[in-house]
Amino acid sequence: MSPIEPFDVVDLIRTKRDRGPLGTAEIDWMIDAYTRGYIADEQMAAMAMAIFLNGMERTEIRDLTLAMINSGERMSFASLSKRTTDKHSTGGVGDKITLPLAPLVASFGVAVPQLSGRGLGHTGGTLDKLESIPGWQANISNERMSQILADVGAVICAAGSGLAPADGKLYSLRDITGTVEAIPLIASSIMSKKIAEGTSALVLDVKFGSGAFLKDIEQSRELARTMVALGEDAGVATSALLTNMNVPLGFAIGNANEVRESVEVLAGGGPSDVVELTLALAREMLALAGLPDADVAGALADGRAMDTWRAMIRAQGGDPDATMPVARETHVVVASRSGVLVEQAGLPFGIAAWRLGAGRARKQDPVQHAAGIDLHAKPGDEVHAGQPLFTLSADEPARFARALEALEGAYRIGDAGDEVHTGGPLIAERIGS
Numbered sequence: 272m273s274p275i276e277p278f279d280v281v282d283l284i285r286t287k288r289d290r291g292p293l294g295t296a297e298i299d300w301m302i303d304a305y306t307r308g309y310i311a312d313e314q315m316a317a318m319a320m321a322i323f324l325n326g327m328e329r330t331e332i333r334d335l336t337l338a339m340i341n342s343g344e345r346m347s348f349a350s351l352s353k354r355t356t357d358k359h360s361t362g363g364v365g366d367k368i369t370l371p372l373a374p375l376v377a378s379f380g381v382a383v384p385q386l387s388g389r390g391l392g393h394t395g396g397t398l399d400k401l402e403s404i405p406g407w408q409a410n411i412s413n414e415r416m417s418q419i420l421a422d423v424g425a426v427i428c429a430a431g432s433g434l435a436p437a438d439g440k441l442y443s444l445r446d447i448t449g450t451v452e453a454i455p456l457i458a459s460s461i462m463s464k465k466i467a468e469g470t471s472a473l474v475l476d477v478k479f480g481s482g483a484f485l486k487d488i489e490q491s492r493e494l495a496r497t498m499v500a501l502g503e504d505a506g507v508a509t510s511a512l513l514t515n516m517n518v519p520l521g522f523a524i525g526n527a528n529e530v531r532e533s534v535e536v537l538a539g540g541g542p543s544d545v546v547e548l549t550l551a552l553a554r555e556m557l558a559l560a561g562l563p564d565a566d567v568a569g570a571l572a573d574g575r576a577m578d579t580w581r582a583m584i585r586a587q588g589g590d591p592d593a594t595m596p597v598a599r600e601t602h603v604v605v606a607s608r609s610g611v612l613v614e615q616a617g618l619p620f621g622i623a624a625w626r627l628g629a630g631r632a633r634k635q636d637p638v639q640h641a642a643g644i645d646l647h648a649k650p651g652d653e654v655h656a657g658q659p660l661f662t663l664s665a666d667e668p669a670r671f672a673r674a675l676e677a678l679e680g681a682y683r684i685g686d687a688g689d690e691v692h693t694g695g696p697l698i699a700e701r702i703g704s
């Protein structure tokens with residue numbers, strides 16, 4: 272005889288549909304019953320839509336996060352003799368910051384256990400970028416991860432399926448039911464994985480603007496506040512930066528080309544926006560780990576961060592000196608007239624890079640490591656008629672037409688003195704104590 276269940280899922284769906292709060296025991300049971308397959312996908316989809324439409328109170332979001340953490344294993348780095356600190360970005364176009372950031376922070380003797388994902392849709396995934404380095408392995412055991420953290424200090428790897436499995440199941444369902452963009456669901460999804468990962472400090476890079484997954488800064492602020500509160504409640508020192516994703520970050524959008532740009536930053540160069548954000552996030556991470564005065568710019572300039580990068584790549588089987596993949600075909604777009612580049616919208620460039628093969632439409636699809644876009648000018652730059660504005664790269668030339676379609680109206684050349692549309696400063700706000 273099957274055990275008697277303590278709640279009826281239809282009652283819980285009705286409660287949320289009618290804007291009522293769910294109690295701790297109800298949420299615990301719901302997540303457990305969904306994970307073990309007792310609650311059907313269609314019932315959970317109805318619940319996700321009710322949450323999307325009617326929201327959740329803070330206590331419900333905390334309960335949901337804890338229930339998802341408890342659905343799987345909790346990692347612990349307590350045996351390491353180093354403090355741990357991590358970063359999570361809500362994802363954007365050209366966002367390769369994790370690559371220079373993790374080794375930079377680790378070069379100060381702090382451990383950075385960075386469990387990352389693969390890209391879905393127009394925002395790229397850190398693992399896809401690193402997998403363009405010949406030999407580099409994303410899947411490593413927890414023991415190997417601890418060993419690399421002890422020896423090198425930074426590890427960027429795939430999260431095992433044992434971490435918050437309820438989130439994996441619920442996220443896939445949200446993806447196909449139009450319920451991804453719900454703040455309670457996003458906050459609990461991200462924070463359940465980060466808290467289960469066992470980091471003692473966490474910095475959140477919450478993006479807003481055209482290339483971000485929440486466009487509106489108000490919504491990003493609400494998400495950031497919710498996640499910071501969840502982190503603090505769980506004993507993880509947490510802060511957030513609200514950062515502008517109206518314009519692609521840096522000049523490279525793709526996989527191999529983003530690795531190349533990250534290495535430029537580690538070599539003390541690179542685009543100013545990528546450097547600014549890397550330094551700001553590194554300062555936040557190190558401050559939360561008890562090193563508020565670390566000279567992060569110095570560690571980029573003197574090669575300490577680069578040394579850690581090379582060791583980190585080698586520790587996961589990669590060759591930091593290997594030749595990176597190059598696309599078979601390129602297509603250069605030039606300026607139609609002279610003037611000033613006044614607009615370069617993040618989202619269309621992300622979609623174009625995705626259509627070139629840099630991203631995937633379904634989880635199981637492979638990515639093309641050399642596909643992507645290299646920008647040759649940024650908003651505010653003076654350009655001359657015939658000058659290259661950006662280069663598209665792909666393995667199959669048939670991909671160019673659809674990428675160019677995505678870019679129609681995405682960039683504009685104006686006259687000197689015209690307003691340049693960047694949507695404001697790169698770092699808009701800090702949230703946290």
Ligand code: URA
Pocket residue numbers: 361442451456457458460461
């Ligand atoms: N990333 C996650 O991990 N979860 C979400 O819900 C959205 C982005």
